[in-house]
Amino acid sequence: MNKCSFLETAMQCGVSHSFLKSDYVSFDNASFSLEQADYAVIGAPFEQCCVYRPGSGFGPQSIRIASEQFSTYNIELDVEITDHLKLVDAGDVAVIPGNRDKSLERIEEAVERIYRHGTIPILLGGDHSVTLPAVKGILKNFNGKLGVIHFDTHLDTGDEYAGEKISNCTQMLRISEFDQVDGSNIVQIGIRGCLNPKEEYELAKKAGIHTILINEVLKRGMDSVVEEAIxxxxxxTDAIYLTVDIDVLDPIYAPGTCAPSPGGLSIRELIDAVRKIGKEKVVGFDLVEVAPQYDLGGVTQRCAVSTILEFLSACAIEK
Ligand SMILES: [Mn+2]
Known part of the structure; x- marks a missing residue:
């Protein structure tokens, strides 16, 4: 049983369940224990930047609990993930309720520390604003240019929301402003419906970001779209960062999220996509916006686990 200190919030106590029952690495000793790990799952139970319904702070805990019923053998790909790579769980970032900037700073530090040791972080959100410090954390120890592949219902390219430059609908534009990320190397897949302001679409185009709407995905097929995205x-660029908002899935697969939007991808399409992307040089991966309160049956959480496992299966095959 891991002790829960005063500084940990109720959300963070969930780290007594590690992802896939992998070894739990105390973050205080990360410099020592991470040496042998290829991938480290880390939770960011942060939902302070969510502009609609809350709950993604409980995402990491719920994904870990759902993961306990999965195994590390992928029968379709005939690969035992743990034969090829070592996965650890680095626990949750101790975010500070009420302090957005310090919380995001701590997420950045955690990702930076993991990546510095040559370990690829798999960040569990949290709302989508956590992608901003995650990319920042990687770039601190990354020479060269980074491409980003982004699955989402939403553009998340607002310049501000209610006067705030940082939220879970502005992070993609903020990322395009980094010196090491060109807008033309950011590709969004699955954007749809009436939950995207026209202004954000214009800002995305202006930044050079490629937006592949879901009707194009359905018309061309995921394989073709992902090949183009890669x-x-x-x-x-020198590597790719992958960010998956679980709301890219249709609400029948992912009702447990903050802004579900009908007419989305199937889990099968997302699996096909991450299997392809996992074969590339991916230096960081986050899966965000799982809000378990809206899905008591736990389908969303299981889809999140499958997405991560299928990505890792591809990584294992390539290794
Ligand atoms: Mn979204």
């Missing part, structure tokens, strides 16, 4: 994200 090509665009890799053009002149």
């Amino acid at each position: 090509r665009l994200a890799s053009e002149g």
